[in-house]
Amino acid sequence: MSISNETLASLVRPDGVHKSVYTDPEIFELEMKRIYGQAWIYVGHESQVKNPGDYHTTRLGDQDVVMVRASNGQIHVVYNRCPHKGAKVVPEGDGTTGKFFRCPYHAWTFKLDGTHLSAPLKNGLQNTCFDATHPEFSMRKLARVSVYRGFVFASQAADGSDLKSFLNGVTSSIDNLCDRSPLGEVEVAGGVFRVLQRSNWKVFYENLHDTMHAPVTHESSVVSARSQAEQLNSLPFELLIMEGNGEPYEFWEKLALRAYENGHGYMEGIFDPNAAERDPVSSAHFASLTEAYGVERSREILGMNRHNTVIYGSGSPHTVFQQFRVIRPLSVDRTLVEIQLFKLRGAPDAVFERAMTYANVINSPSSNVMPDDVEVYARCQEGNLTNGGDWVSMHRYAGTDVVVEDGMVSINGTSELPMRNQFVAWKRFMLNATDAAKGTE
Numbered sequence: 549m550s551i552s553n554e555t556l557a558s559l560v561r562p563d564g565v566h567k568s569v570y571t572d573p574e575i576f577e578l579e580m581k582r583i584y585g586q587a588w589i590y591v592g593h594e595s596q597v598k599n600p601g602d603y604h605t606t607r608l609g610d611q612d613v614v615m616v617r618a619s620n621g622q623i624h625v626v627y628n629r630c631p632h633k634g635a636k637v638v639p640e641g642d643g644t645t646g647k648f649f650r651c652p653y654h655a656w657t658f659k660l661d662g663t664h665l666s667a668p669l670k671n672g673l674q675n676t677c678f679d680a681t682h683p684e685f686s687m688r689k690l691a692r693v694s695v696y697r698g699f700v701f702a703s704q705a706a707d708g709s710d711l712k713s714f715l716n717g718v719t720s721s722i723d724n725l726c727d728r729s730p731l732g733e734v735e736v737a738g739g740v741f742r743v744l745q746r747s748n749w750k751v752f753y754e755n756l757h758d759t760m761h762a763p764v765t766h767e768s769s770v771v772s773a774r775s776q777a778e779q780l781n782s783l784p785f786e787l788l789i790m791e792g793n794g795e796p797y798e799f800w801e802k803l804a805l806r807a808y809e810n811g812h813g814y815m816e817g818i819f820d821p822n823a824a825e826r827d828p829v830s831s832a833h834f835a836s837l838t839e840a841y842g843v844e845r846s847r848e849i850l851g852m853n854r855h856n857t858v859i860y861g862s863g864s865p866h867t868v869f870q871q872f873r874v875i876r877p878l879s880v881d882r883t884l885v886e887i888q889l890f891k892l893r894g895a896p897d898a899v900f901e902r903a904m905t906y907a908n909v910i911n912s913p914s915s916n917v918m919p920d921d922v923e924v925y926a927r928c929q930e931g932n933l934t935n936g937g938d939w940v941s942m943h944r945y946a947g948t949d950v951v952v953e954d955g956m957v958s959i960n961g962t963s964e965l966p967m968r969n970q971f972v973a974w975k976r977f978m979l980n981a982t983d984a985a986k987g988t989e
């Protein structure tokens with residue numbers, strides 16, 4: 549690879565980045581090794597593989613992997629590659645493979661942890677170097693797998709911090725998502741929405757806390773939301789964000805932006821607590837929680853007013869409307885977003901229905917809001933390919949962010965702190981990596 553660390557370092561300034569970080573295929577390839585090959589990346593939720601033999605496929609950066617439940621209940625994550633001729637062993641999606649994996653090409657089989665089980669017509673392999681116990685003849689496991697409250701992450705690097713330290717402050721978002729269930733457990737339900745974006749993966753992460761774009765990019769959906777609200781007298785709680793996007797800048801300036809090491813963070817204060825109190829679904833939800841946790845703790849759980857948490861490299865969980873937008877980079881200018889929805893075990897059905905409405909109307913491929921964003925991301929991608937300048941600005945409130953014990957906090961909700969913080973992590977990953985990700989044997 550020809551890009552030196554010196555060049556990489558020069559692409560990130562404290563208040564901006566060079567446009568090539570979004571457009572250069574060589575940089576993208578390096579990111580796959582140095583970020584996606586090192587960091588803990590979300591693979592899926594354990595409820596997607598409820599029974600032994602159940603699997604879920606996904607991609608960690610440019611790697612096809614399979615999450616599978618073994619007969620002892622353990623969850624394994626293996627590369628989706630047969631060691632014979634390299635065929636992908638299981639097709640994309642979710643399914644059940646039974647007691648073992650069987651390759652569709654020549655029927656080599658593997659245990660659910662990937663180890664070699666058998667190959668047909670053994671006599672052809674006798675008197676050769678073939679050794680069923682040698683790792684070369686097994687599907688390889690990812691170096692590390694760790695589960696946080698049912699959320700399964702994997703790292704392709706054998707060494708590094710443990711999952712909890714890597715996630716640091718954003719574990720509180722996963723906690724809150726689970727705590728919203730009276731049983732403290734969630735499960736993926738209702739299928740996934742997929743959005744293909746014609747833009748670099750990092751643009752989406754930056755947008756998640758970009759408060760300055762809301763009234764501008766979403767102007768058309770704000771106008772239609774307001775006319776709907778007039779006809780209905782008011783919008784239901786789950787759709788308020790649609791007209792809320794049109795709030796004046798003063799509203800956005802009051803929000804709190806929190807940034808943590810490794811590029812993570814969240815935005816707080818966006819949902820109107822009075823609107824939540826008026827919402828019948830929230831009241832029923834609150835009642836179901838009080839039985840489990842008591843009034844005070846239930847208030848605290850539902851009172852966590854958090855929007856768009858960023859888990860850098862993995863995606864964005866949403867606590868209030870129970871979803872995880874999984875962000876998958878496909879190429880330097882293509883990104884796939886999969887929206888998983890979660891059911892809160894033990895909560896009223898209406899809470900899940902509300903989450904579905906939110907996903908449908910706010911961020912599904914046919915929603916009223918998300919296409920606005922997808923359009924401007926594509927415009928950034930195209931604009932950054934022109935010769936009209938080399939730098940992308942992240943100056944807003946630069947130098948004013950406050951360092952706190954475990955990260956940083958903005959003095960102003962329109963600060964571009966989250967983007968700057970993401971690029972601090974990006975630079976560290978890109979400069980410190982060893983390109984060592986190969987998986988265990």
Ligand code: FES
Nearest residue numbers: 630632633651654
């Ligand atoms: S490629 Fe898998 S058995 Fe031949």
Ligand SMILES: [Fe+2]
Nearest residue numbers: 762765766921
């Ligand atoms: Fe947006």
